[in-house]
Every structure is written in structure tokens, then in C-alpha cells.
Amino acid sequence: MISRREFLQASLAASAIVGVSGFGNWSRLSAQQALTEDQLLQFDDFGNVTLIHITDIHAQLKPIWFREPEWNIGVGDAKGKPPHVVGDAFAQMFNLTPGSAEAYALTHEDFVALGKTYGKMGGMDRVATVVKSIRAARPDALLLDGGDTWHGSMTSLLTNGQDMVNVMNALTPDAMTSHWEWTFGTERVQEIVENLPFAFLGANIFDAEWDEPAFEPYKIFERASTRIAVIGQAFPYMPIANPRWMFPEYSFGIREERMQAVVNEVREAGVDLVVCLSHNGFDVDQKMAARVQGIDVILTGHTHDAIPEPVLVGQTILIASGSNGKFVSRVDLDVRDGKMMGFRHKLIPIFADVITPDADMAALIDAERAPFKDQLEEKIGTTESLLYRRGNFQGTWDDLICDAVRSERDAQIALSPGVRWGPSLMPGDDITREDIHNATSMTYGQVYRTEMTGETLHAVLEDVADNLFNTDPYYQQGGDMVRVGGMGFAIDVSKPIGSRITNLALTDTGEAIDAAKSYTVAGWASVNEGTTGPQIWDVVEAHIRKLGTVKLDPNTSVSVTGL
């Protein structure tokens, strides 16, 4: 008799074959300029249950450029494993042909050149087409949104997330979980959730005062004669990584024992399949999958990783569906006798020039944008350089933002948060006001100006580095390293907290940072209540207007060792 584990592994192999043929096919076709919608959507139906996963849209309604990371360092057990493999090594690992559409979608290599061939990605109207097509084949499919949906654009900021709520309501997901949603504040989240026509799940969202569950932890769906439990896991470090004062009523956390209790509860209720819709981040989910028993599928989010094949941990499969509407995952499952017997998976890349926009969704998006169109599309400047953010260190968008902050706020040193959202711009692109917002939009964008001692600056860098490079994933918060302007440093990622960061020096003069001396520091996205200053997008806009054309020199201010 074949055991469940053997079956899963056999299925994984089968799935890999399907995945490779699917990917290889459209890769070759694209090389012949014949990338078609049919090829992108091609999928041999499998089993009886279908999950559709999209996550970390960050309010990107329109197609975008999004350069995948050049730096995504893994530490501890995660070292050298996906998603901590980038560029050509990633292409080799997954048999992607360099220069192919799939290599363009999944790696940073030759991004500018390949972008000219393959074009922008994403767009919620294209996503709608893909979702409708999957639902046509599998009417019982569950559509699950991993959160970071309502935040990230000028229109979402101006409408308090309403544009995204309207668009997602039209897409009709079955459930979502949350992270940046909370930065609109408790009252706004509650207002939206009250009227949401689908489940807003978070098993780990607790009442801060009573330490009791505060939101619906899971929902059980009856689909294709199968009972499917979807458990929500919101971003665990909400009150630490984002301003606690905006949602003081709630406590979050990984709460592994709570997850196990909820899994046990739904198993005892007799469900056939347990799905965790998670905003933990990939490494946290990987650890949780090994420690919490009884989860069949974890739909991961938060760390913006796109992995073309499921990652198997014990008998749990992890699905990583990228960010910004660039990908949609389809996962078909064979669920029988209360067990997941096998799966087939495809990470569907949303090539904006290949997939036909859904007309209804396109009209809705344009209607949402119409009241702000002139503001959004006003040209502020042009860029000669590729502007991107994603990656463990620096990134040209943040170089530009740090330059703006230092110059407009007259500071020696600028700090810019290592968030993973923010699409790219290609050399030669106009920089519109909307583009600036895509890289800066938030409800706490005030640019502070203060003084910090060298000792404090060192402590800040050490603290953030440990959020990224602690070898225990449960201590990682899932952002990238804080971006620094005007000051360089060396980092040994293999060291423990307190000894990773050395050689702090001012970049203008090369002068070493003195622990006892004070420096003027300006930055944005402070989690402290009452932070004052102009909004970051206004600061960046003023700077770009003065420059006219943005051209950035390569940044060599951070030296990384211990890889």
C-alpha cells in the first residue's frame, strides 16, 4: 500500500513534470514571439479541488514593472534554498532558459533588456481574466487573497483603501487575511470588514487587553462535495513593524500553539482539507509547517517570493505566489477520504501584453481612477536609470528617496524603510506622481528630522539586520534591510545581533561615525505616534522636480560578507 507521504512525493514528481512542460512550452513559444493567453492558462485539470491564490497586490491595479531581487540572502536552514536563490542560480534550479519569459518574470537578470521584449506584468483586469478562466474550468474553485491588498498606491491612500475593496469585491474572493490593511487604523478596518462579502480571517489576531481571539480564525467551505477549512494567519509582527498606535486594540504574533489548536479543531470537525492562508512570510511558514501538524497547504505571503514549484515540508505544500499582481497560483488537489492525495500546480505569470484585460474589471479600475486621473498622471520628471527597490540592500528607488530626504530636509544621514513593495521604473520612463506614490504611499509617511548618536545609528542597523538575518525564522519580520543615505557600513550576515554591523562612515567625506557624536538624521515611516514633517511623496516630488532627469550612480556604500 502506498503511504500518504509516498503518494505526495510521487505527485510532486508528476507535478514537477507538468510544471516543467508548462513552463518550458511557453518559454519556447515566447522566444518565437508566440506567447499566447492559451499557453499561459493551459492546465490539465486534476483531482477535485482547486485553489486560486493571489497575495501582496499592494493596490497595484494597473500593469507594472517589477524587478525580482538580486539579493535575497538565506541564513541558517534557509541558506541556498528557494526563495533564497536568485538570478541565474534560480534559473538553473528551476530549469528556466536564460532570456526566456519565465526567467524575465522570476529573476532580475537582464531585466531592462528583457522588459522590452516581454513588457509589463500584472493589472487586476488581467488577473480577473485568469480567475474567470480558472473558474470556468473549475466552478468550485476557492479564490484566496493573502493580504497587503488595500495599501500601496495613491488611489488607495486617497480613498482609504476603498478602490481596492471595490475591485476585490468584483473579483469575489472567498477569504482574505491582512497586514498593511491595519495601517488604515482599527476603525477603518472594522468598517470595511463589516460590509465585506467574504471572510476576513486571522486566527492570530487577539484582543490586546483580554488576550482572546478577536477575529474569525477560519471558515469551512463545502466545495465539490469536499469540506475545506481555510485558516487565516495575519502578519505576526503588526504592532512591531507598523505603528501599534493605529490598532492598539489588537495583538498578533505567530502563536504556533494557537495554530495547532485551530488545526485540531477543524480536523475534529471532520474537514477533508486544511489550508492556511498566511501572511507569515516564507521562512516563518516553512518553520511553522514543520512544527504544526495537520496543514495540507500553506498559501504563503508577505515576503513577495515567487516560486514556480510547491515547496514540500513533511506532508504540507507551500505555495509562493509573488506580489503586485505579477502572478496567480492555481493549485489543483486530489482530496479523497479526508486526505490530500496529490496536487498539480502552476504559477501563472500575468504578462500584461498577452492576457486580455477583463472588460468589466478594466472599466471598474478606470472608474476608480477617474476622479484622481490628472493628479496621478502628472509627469514630475524622467529617469535615465532603472528604479527598483526589491532586494536585501539599497535599491535605486531608495537611493533616490534618500537623496531627496537628505537634500530637502538638510540632513547628513537619511533612513528609508526596507519594505518589499514598490514597483520598478525602466530607464527612459516618465516619473509620474503615481509612480512616486507607488514607492512611498502610506498612512504614516511624515519625514522626521532628528539627531542620533553614532551609537544609536549602529543599534538601529543591528536591530533591523536581526529582523532579517536571525537564523531562527520566528524572529524574522520579513522586511529587507533599512536603506541608508549619506552613510555606508559593512555587514557580516553570519554574525549574531550586535556584531553584524561595522565600519560606519559618512559617504560624503569618508569620516568614520563616532559612537558618541550626534548626526542629523531624516527618514520616513516612523512607527512613533506624533511624528511630524512633510509627507515623503511631497519631499521626493520636490527633489525630482529640481533634478528634472534622474540619473543614479551605482551605490557601493554597503559591503556584505558572511554569505
Next chain:
Amino acid sequence: MKLSRRDALWAGLGGIATATLANPLFAKTVEELSADFTGGAVPGTGGITITAPEIAENGNTVPVSVNAPGAVAIMLLAAGNPTPAVATFAFGPAAGSQMAATRIRLATTQDVIALAKMADGSIVQAVATVKVTIGGCGG
């Protein structure tokens, strides 16, 4: 100098604070506290669960709970605090469960240690590392 009633009240409160806050200079160390509690027995593992957040949302009030079925006493220590002693809970024979939950203040990233004394005098121990962080930059 004329001492107003308000000043006198403040002085009085200061006095209370001094009286209740143990002076770190004279605080017992983790080793001393453990030795007092265990009587020198080497702690085992298992049979005790400590639940604490991996990263504190607010270092001033960190929820910690300990469950040690069958224990007669549980001692909780914050190894990195100036005063490591947090609390010792005693359970009588009528106790329905041997579980304690409280909120503690953590000065910095540190281990929170729970020791439980069983009815036969044996000791079990569990440790949780709680990180106290500056915050920000998540995303």
C-alpha cells in the same frame, strides 16, 4: 523651603517606589534564585510548557504563561532584567490545573525561564527567548 501638600505627596510616592522596587545592586541572580528553588536538583525537560511571544509587541507588558501539570510550584525568571525574580506560584492539592499566566516587563531581549517543582521534588525547566526590538521597517 515651604513644602506644599503636592510636594509631600510626590515625596511620599517616591518613598513607596523605593520601598517596593528591589534594588538591582542587591537582587539575587538567576543562579541564586534557581538554587533556592531547586535545592540543588538538576532540572529536567518536558512536562512544562512556557508560552511567550517570540518578539514582544510591547516590552513593558509581555504576556507569559506556564503550564506544568502536576507541579506544586512554578517559578518564573526574567534572566536579563536587573531584578530577575518575577514570581513564584504555589499550587495546593485542590488546584484544578497547574498553570499560571501573567504579564511581565522585559528590559531587553532575554530568556524567560520557568522552573516547576513536582510533587516528588523533581524539577523541570523550560526557556523562551523573547526579543525586545526597536521596531519599524516591516514590510
